[in-house]
Amino acid sequence: MEGEKYLFVVAGPSGVGKDSVMAKVRAAHPEIEKTVSITTRAPREGEAEGVNYYYRTEAEFQQLLDQGEILESNCFNDHHYGTLKLEVDRRIAAGKTVLLNIDVHGAANIKRLYPGSTIIFLLPPSWEELEQRLRGRGTDSDADVRNRLAIAREELQRAGEFDAWIVNRDLDQAAAELYETIARRVGQPE
Known part of the structure; x- marks a missing residue:
């Protein structure tokens, strides 16, 4: 499908x-849209339905999954997260550029379902830097970090397995490379 690009x-x-x-990238280019994911976790303070996530019960999530309405999903901390097919299809049908943040396994599924899409792997500058970033967050236990x-x-x-790779050594540079990749693919001036 042409819109998959x-x-x-x-x-x-x-x-x-x-x-x-x-x-x-989205702050500099608000025309690039992101989808709202679905989750089975409860909203956190300050989060809103349809803005941060679509909040559903486990049964509702499973029903949407069984109906093929969820393109990819994963489970983290006993809660399910996923990308709604309608969120993606509506945007690409309108010719909107869509940027998804999905785990590695989910990206492969998106590529299978939308072969004209572009999947980009964001790499750390080194293994040590990745570990330092995870530990520096201070949000996970040592076991969770491991x-x-x-x-x-x-x-x-x-x-x-990905179409493009960006090493995130520097936030500004990585964002610029991501936008350049998008601009080249959709034919926009960089």
Whole structure:
């Protein structure tokens, strides 16, 4: 489908800076849209339905998954998260550029469902830097950090399956490279 060229997925290990890089690109280029994900976790203070997430029960989430309405999903801390097909399809049908932040396995599924999309792997400058970033957050226990690092090791082995790679040594540079990748693909001036 022609509109698939407007769909971009950024994936990479936890702690690599996906959210920061994507936020920087979207702040400079608000025409690039992101979808709102669905989750089974409860809203946190200050979060709103349809803005931060679509909040659903486990049963509702499973029903949408069974109906093929969720393109990819994962489970983290006993809560499910996913990307709604309607969120993606509506935007690409309108010719909007869409930027998704999805885990490595989900990115492969998006590429399978939308072969014209571009999947981009965000890499850390080094293993040591990735570990330092994860520990520096101060939000995870040592066991959680070790688990994230074990998952990261597996994810990094899949980087070769992606269409493009960006090393996040510097936030501004990584954001610029991401935007350049998008602009080249959709034919916009850089």
